[in-house]
Amino acid sequence: MSTVSLPPRTKPAVGREPAGGRLGGRRSPSGRADVAVRALGVLALTGIVATCWLGLFVTPEAVNFGNLVRLLYIHPPMAWVAFLAYGFALATSLLYLWPRTRDPRLDRLAGASAEVGVVFTGLTLVTGSIWGRTTWGVWWTWDPLLTTTALLFVLYVGYLALRRVPGDRETVAKRAAIAAVIAFVDVPIVYFSVSWWRSLHQAPTVDLAGRHLYVHGLMAWTLLLGFASFSLAWAWLMVHRYRLATLRDREADEGLEVAIAERRAEGLP
Amino acid sequence: MWHDAALVCRKDLLIELRSRVGLNQVVPFAAAVLLLFGLALGPDRRSLLPAAAGLFWIAVLLSAVLAIQRSFAVESADAGRDGLRLSGLDPAGIFLGKGAAVAAQLLVLEAVLTVGVAVLYGVPLGGGLVMAATCLLASVGLAAVGVVYGVVSSGLRVRETLLPLLFLPVAAPVLLAATKAWKAALSGTGSQYWTWLSLLAVFAVVYAAIGTVAFGPLLEDS
Amino acid sequence: MSYVDAGYCVVLGSLFAYAVSLVARERAARRRLPPAPDEAEQSAS
Numbered sequence: 001m002s003t004v005s006l007p008p009r010t011k012p013a014v015g016r017e018p019a020g021g022r023l024g025g026r027r028s029p030s031g032r033a034d035v036a037v038r039a040l041g042v043l044a045l046t047g048i049v050a051t052c053w054l055g056l057f058v059t060p061e062a063v064n065f066g067n068l069v070r071l072l073y074i075h076p077p078m079a080w081v082a083f084l085a086y087g088f089a090l091a092t093s094l095l096y097l098w099p100r101t102r103d104p105r106l107d108r109l110a111g112a113s114a115e116v117g118v119v120f121t122g123l124t125l126v127t128g129s130i131w132g133r134t135t136w137g138v139w140w141t142w143d144p145l146l147t148t149t150a151l152l153f154v155l156y157v158g159y160l161a162l163r164r165v166p167g168d169r170e171t172v173a174k175r176a177a178i179a180a181v182i183a184f185v186d187v188p189i190v191y192f193s194v195s196w197w198r199s200l201h202q203a204p205t206v207d208l209a210g211r212h213l214y215v216h217g218l219m220a221w222t223l224l225l226g227f228a229s230f231s232l233a234w235a236w237l238m239v240h241r242y243r244l245a246t247l248r249d250r251e252a253d254e255g256l257e258v259a260i261a262e263r264r265a266e267g268l269p
Numbered sequence: 270m271w272h273d274a275a276l277v278c279r280k281d282l283l284i285e286l287r288s289r290v291g292l293n294q295v296v297p298f299a300a301a302v303l304l305l306f307g308l309a310l311g312p313d314r315r316s317l318l319p320a321a322a323g324l325f326w327i328a329v330l331l332s333a334v335l336a337i338q339r340s341f342a343v344e345s346a347d348a349g350r351d352g353l354r355l356s357g358l359d360p361a362g363i364f365l366g367k368g369a370a371v372a373a374q375l376l377v378l379e380a381v382l383t384v385g386v387a388v389l390y391g392v393p394l395g396g397g398l399v400m401a402a403t404c405l406l407a408s409v410g411l412a413a414v415g416v417v418y419g420v421v422s423s424g425l426r427v428r429e430t431l432l433p434l435l436f437l438p439v440a441a442p443v444l445l446a447a448t449k450a451w452k453a454a455l456s457g458t459g460s461q462y463w464t465w466l467s468l469l470a471v472f473a474v475v476y477a478a479i480g481t482v483a484f485g486p487l488l489e490d491s
Numbered sequence: 492m493s494y495v496d497a498g499y500c501v502v503l504g505s506l507f508a509y510a511v512s513l514v515a516r517e518r519a520a521r522r523r524l525p526p527a528p529d530e531a532e533q534s535a536s
Contacts (some may be wrong), residue, residue, distance in 0.1 A: 002531070067495055126502075175422075251520060
């Protein structure tokens, strides 16, 4: 039985809406940040819903592509967000590696962004696969973009696996940061190699980039809305994943302190 | 830096010469892989021959994982890693030295496997210069990225599963380019191999550069 | 249901599920922790 008494457990006040409503007069920085994040979430959700509504119901079918064009409003945004997420992870990883800007928060941001990136990469693969299925009847084509995305998926799943490894936090963070740099640098190399690889075979041009599509008017706006909304969604998801990481780190730290205190208490007469 | 690299490279190669783990374990492993591919794809030469170049390079890639793991396993014995850090050697030099040693072992492996592929799959060897250039550039690239990942996964309990997971996807362009270059060389189809060789060169240079810069901070901790 | 509709469902469903799981895990982690001395640190981003 532990002789150490923990402070009484109360629900932390942060994260709960003040009684006066969302725009109540909380002055603390954490309150303001919370409001901002909530607004971000609402904005993202609204944008996504609008995109889907426009994409599924309002926009017209396209010449040659018919109903398939509706996938255009979500597939490219998925790919873009994955790219954005990995780019952000690269930036924070580089900053982390630079001794002057080393900060565990950067490491947590990198991990959070990469995890969200992996989710979006998976969705890119799914939507791309569906596109291929409806257009050419096959679930998978060795299209340069799709293949690069698949490799990207595996690359960053590996990165996430590295992050989960038990060990000294700073050591793992440094190693993960290097892995992030290596992975990101590999992407253009992979893309070019796969493009050349594909161009050698006179296979019908599997044009998942949809370059033959003429997008105008409402379709263009819907696409733009899609890009914007899902980018906002990335930001919101990343912030929450980052918070979760911060909480878990604190939990680990405090667990350690409790354990140390318990050991010390055992030594007392 | 170069002096340190030569020292480390010589040390690693000497260890290999004396223990012969590469010769006794990695090369037979690669040969086994070639055999298993043969078993899987059937005795018919018509299905093996077109795939031969690709199978060769996959065997090389898998063996490279072993070679890299071995390169770092020798350090963890007798607290070698601490010794390496305390020796005052330039980290970039350590990286280049280890990379060179791994690359050298890979080249030897590839030479043996080339014979294996010629015998088992009936590959008519030709275009030797391109094949050799491919082997050289690919080995350097694989060694460079492999040694970085090797230190990233060193000292961790899960390193046996982590290293292949990290290494193989990154090495995918090397597999692609090397296979294509070999195919071009073997079938004698003109100048297509230039794109592939240049890709391999870019890969090697980029990852050698990254490794040289990154090895310092990586080696700081255990 | 066409493939396009299925695609939309998968995308929206996955993102929603992920978001919900994140928020749930965050709440659970917060409940497990004793109140922090420095609340502002938590929301730094």
